[in-house]
Amino acid sequence: MDDALSIIKDLLLKKIEPSEAYKFINAWIKRQTDQKEIAKAFSALRLSRCLSSIEDKGDTDTWYDAAGHLRQIILMYHEGLPLHEVYAKQFTTLKGTFGFTIDYANEVNCSTTLPSWLNHSKQMQSVYDLEYRRSSTRRIGDGLLFQVTGYTEYASREQKALVRASMTMQEGQTLLACLPTGGGKSLIGQLPAFYETKGGRIYGGVAGGGTTLVIVPTVALAIDQNRSSREYFKDARDEEHRPQAYYGGLDKDTKQIIYAGVRNGTIPLLYTSPEAILNGPLYSIILDAAKENRVNRLVIDEAHIVVDWGGAFRTDFQLLSVFRKKLMEASGGKLKTILLSATLTDVATSTLCKLFSEDNHLIEFRSDALRFEPIYFLDQPENHDQRKQRILELIPLLPRPLILYVNSVKSATEWMNSIQECGFSSVITFTGDTLSDERERILKRWNENKLDMVVATSAFGMGVDKSDVRTVIHCDIPESINRFYQEVGRGGRDGFASISLLSAIRQDESNYTNNSAVLTVNNMIERWEKMRQVAKEFTGDSFWVDTNARPYHLRNQETGNHNAGWNETTVLFLYRYGLIDIVDIRKREEDERRQLLVKMINIEVLSDRELLNQTLEPLRKREKDRFRYEFNNMKNMISNAEDECFGISFQDSYPYASETCGGCPACHRKQVTPFQYSTMTVASTPSVNQDANIDGILKQYLGSYKDVLLYTNKMSTKDLIVGAINSMVNARVQMIVIPKLLNVDRDHFIQNIPVETQVSYSIIEIEELKKDSDMYMLSGPIAIVYPELRTEGDWVYRWAGNYQTQNSNNSVIHIAPKGYIIESEGKQLLELIDGSLCNIEQILIRAEDDEDWL
Structure with missing residues (x-):
């Protein structure tokens, strides 16, 4: 059959059975x-x-669901x-x-008319369209990208x-990186892992082997990311040399493979959750x-969940620190540490830096981008009953899949029951x-x-990565703009x-x-x-905390994970504020x-109930004030919805993001076309210089000079580029700038440049520069x-001159025709170079026979 619509037409005419159509x-x-077409299908x-x-006659679907x-x-086709x-x-x-x-x-057929109480409802047509x-913002790729993925371009400038x-991080550094949804975050861990293990083909790999641990929020996400990563390691030697996902439901044999692969450093990527690491044998195996x-x-x-979730109901996230x-x-x-997210608030950034980085070892790369996919609508009913009536009227008319968020378990159950009472079955809490x-x-x-x-509730959040x-819908006011924005972001992940x-x-x-x-504070x-009282192993100012200890008010009750969780929350609070x-x-x-x-860091305070109370009260008040402030911001966004763009409120929460709006009540009213901006910022970076560690003949020509000219008499620009790339990579030059290539030339070019090299390298076009x-x-x-x-x-010449002055290790290898004129100087390039001159054809010929070049 031709397409999904043709199949549906045959199904609705009963020419084929539903199971066949599926x-x-x-x-x-x-x-x-x-x-x-996939989204429609x-x-x-x-x-x-x-x-x-x-x-x-199953009970999972009804005619209402259908x-x-x-x-x-009907509306999409x-x-x-x-x-x-x-x-x-x-x-x-x-x-x-x-x-x-x-x-x-x-x-x-069906009408597109929606209830009159829903303002600006015509804007929903963009969703059905x-x-x-x-x-x-695709950018030219390199040999490693092509070898691993088959792609000749990076998905975005941010990804590249x-x-x-990630490829050039120094030992002990932390990379805090914000990359827009759909920007290809996975490659940031996958490419270094592939390079270091040579795709799982040899023990030790090009750069020494070793495992990259990837922490994700859910088992489903671990399995999914592992599945996609394994596509890149098809030539790996065996299962101990392939990416793996580790979780509780694994069979014994697979766990043994993972344990052995981690011990030997042969598993390139291991996807798992905080709980799987902290609560089982993997913890000690990884440390060994x-x-x-x-x-x-x-x-x-999704590093922001360390802050959003880690201080309360999933304390394992902050215990990762x-x-x-x-x-x-x-x-x-x-150890190198990489923290990935799409957006981060200032509070989240500060907490992550404190927990996961050391002084002068942080690279903070910010390309926070507000989501452009959501179109925002606001309704303000008089009371709960009117809200319930309106939402239940609207649900049959809205596209699926659909998430309805509330603030409590009780509300979730009530809403599910109400939806089922309307006739729907395919709904769950x-x-x-x-x-x-x-x-x-x-x-x-x-x-x-x-x-x-x-x-x-908010528990249905990170790791929920369904694309379509x-x-x-939010049927309670979320406690913060951050939570609202993150939950809205479950929609439109397919773009x-x-x-x-x-x-x-x-x-x-x-x-x-x-x-x-x-x-x-009293509870804490x-x-x-x-x-502290029930601790049995004291060593000076240290002791083992039993997280199952029952406080006085629970002394006669059976307690379990809930009580242990609150004890851990208490310990983490003291930890965050430097008391322990x-x-x-x-x-x-x-x-x-x-x-x-x-x-115990501050033993005097921790040993005196009154002093501890005096210390904790202002800290607790600060947190409570912050939460109230964030809730008030959410209320203000609602109050000003018809006058002020939602994008302004989002930008206030995510200061590194540029204002973006896919449509909100104010923009609908003012007939403002959806708009999107993006920026990239390196917010902080350690002062680490890359050594001038080039090899072979090129090292001899460069010597102590800041530049060298490799000239040619007859090679075309395209031939020159390919030859230059190969020779520069073999000489361990890690960054090569080239003129812009046409797309057809770009693919051919990327497919013919070095793949397995002694150093990782990048290629950028002059326009990127x-x-x-x-x-x-x-x-x-x-x-x-x-x-x-x-x-x-x-x-280019002026840029190169400026680059050389920025750092004592910075040098430039100029590659150009022999008579190349720098018009602003009125001279040939060779007259302006302070270092050596060399015919690149001779170098290319000699390089083929000279092992020293390699």
């Missing part, structure tokens, strides 16, 4: 490369799933659909709810700059491997009370298009427009409770004193409870192939 559409999607896939379930998908198909009389009869009963019209020939909202930063220099780097994906500290000690300070196994089951069904709607979520609807009532403010306010002191240090982590043998080795040179943190020797356009050559 199979055909699924196979068609896997063959398709057009992302817009997913709605067709979900409709066939519904009809198959209904015919099999009608929602039918409406979406922009055409009515003929129905078999059986289907026409069923959908006729739902006409009013879903806006269907069914004519005498049983062709179904699947308006693509992701801009492209960050890959270079680090002592043998077999752990290269620690990557934390303790694990990293142990890794740094075990590796002799050699996901909250902090959802057990781990159930979470993974829900995520699996969600990602496989077997669930249409999730009613969730079209609608996100197509999505809907964000915030339904806010005055009662939400009175219902607002600050999560961190639950743990009062009581917990601290009890943990957390030195180590272990499991208690008898019951597997976690224990923390704590070193003009726009993005600050992003590449250039230092050391750099080679420049001069362009045919002389005015551009003038600019």
Whole structure:
């Protein structure tokens, strides 16, 4: 069959069975490369799933679920659909709810009209049109990128700059990097790992082998990222040399392979969660491997959750800082740390830097970009009942998949029940009370298009990476703009427009409770004193904290993980504010409870209840004030929604981001076209110079000079570029600047330059040098192939002169025709060079026979 729409037409006319249609559409999607067609086809896939379930008399789908998908198909494909009389009869009963019209020939169509209470509703058409909202800033690639992925270009300038930063990091450094969603963050860890292990083909690899640990929020994400990474390591020797995902449900044999691969430093990438590392045998295995220099780097994906989640219900995220500290000690300070996120608040940035970096060892690369996909809508009903009535009226008319966010477990259950009472079945809750196994089951069904709607608290957040979520509804005011923005970001991850609807009532403010306010100062002191009281292993100012210790108010109650979590929250609070240090982590043998080795820094305060209270009160108040401030900012954004662009509020929360708006109430009212801006900033970098460690003949010619000219008499520019790249890479030059290539030349060029090299190298075109040179943190020797356009050559010459003066290690290898004129100087380039001159043809010929060159 030709496409998904043709299959759906046959299905709706009962020419094929729903189960067959599902199979055909699924196979068609896997063959398709057009992302817009894939996005449309997913709605067709979900409709066939519904009809198959209904015919099999299953309880996972109803005619209401099917009608929602039918409406979406009609609006996305922009055409009515003929129905078999059986289907026409069923959908006729739902006409009013879903806006269907069914004519005498049983062709179904639907109205785009939405309830009058929803302001600016016509803007939703962009979502059904699947308006693509992701801009492209592709940049020329290099041999390693092509070898690993088959791509000749980086997806964005940000991705290219960050890959270079990760490849050139010094031992002990931390890279804090913000990269827009869809910018290709995964490669920042994958390419160095591939390079160091030679794609898993030899033990030790080009640069010494070793494992890259990648921490992700969920098992589903670990499995997914591992699956995609393994595609790049097809030639690896065996399973011990391939990327792996580590989680609780693994079979024993796979775990043994992982343990052996980590010990030997042969597993290039290991994807796992904080809990999997901190609560099992992997913890000590990794530390032992680090002592043998077999752990290269620690990557934390979605790093902002260390701050958003790590201080409360998933304390393992902040305890990762303790694990990293142990890794740094075990590796002799050699471990490299990479923290990745799309956006970071100032508070998150400060916390991450404090927990995961040392003085003068931080590279902070900021390309925070606000999401352009969401189109924002706001409704302010009079009360809860009116909100419920409006949302339930609107849900049948909105595109799937759909997430409805609330602030409490109780509200989530109530909303799910209400949606089911309306006739829908493909809906479930996901909250902090959802057990781990159930979470993974829900995520699996969600990602496989077997669930249409999730009613969730903030627990349904990071790691929820489904690409085609079209609608996100908030039925409570989120506690901060940061949380609102992060949850809205679950939509439109495929780059197509999505809907964000915030339904806010005055009662939400009175219902607002600050999560961190639950743990009062008295409660923290009581917990601290009890943990200290029951400690059995004291060594001077240090002791092992039993996180299962019961405070006085719980002395007669059975406690479990919840109590242990609050104890850890208390310890982490004291840790963040420098009252204690957390030195180590272990499991208690008898019951597997976690224990923390704590070193008391301010013993006087920690030993005096009154002093401790006086110390903690202002700290706690500061946090409470910050939370209240953030909630007030969220309220103000709502109050000013018709007058001030949401993008301004988002930019206030993410100061490194440029103002962007895909459409909000103020912009709708003022008829402002959606707009997007982006910037890149290297916010901080250590003062580390790249050594002038070039080799062979080129080293002899450069000598103590700051530059050298390699000239040619007859080679064309394209031949010159290819020859220059090969010779410069073999001489260990790590940055080569070339003239802009046409796309057809670019592909051929990238496919014919060195792949496996002694040093990693980057290629940038002159246009990139003009726009993005600050992003590449250039230092050391750099080679420049001069362009045919002389005015551009003038600019290159001036840039090179300035570059040489910036650092004592900076030198330039000029590559140009012998008579190349620098017009601004009125002289030939060879007259302006202070160093040696050499015919590049002679060097290329000699290099083929001279092993010293290599």
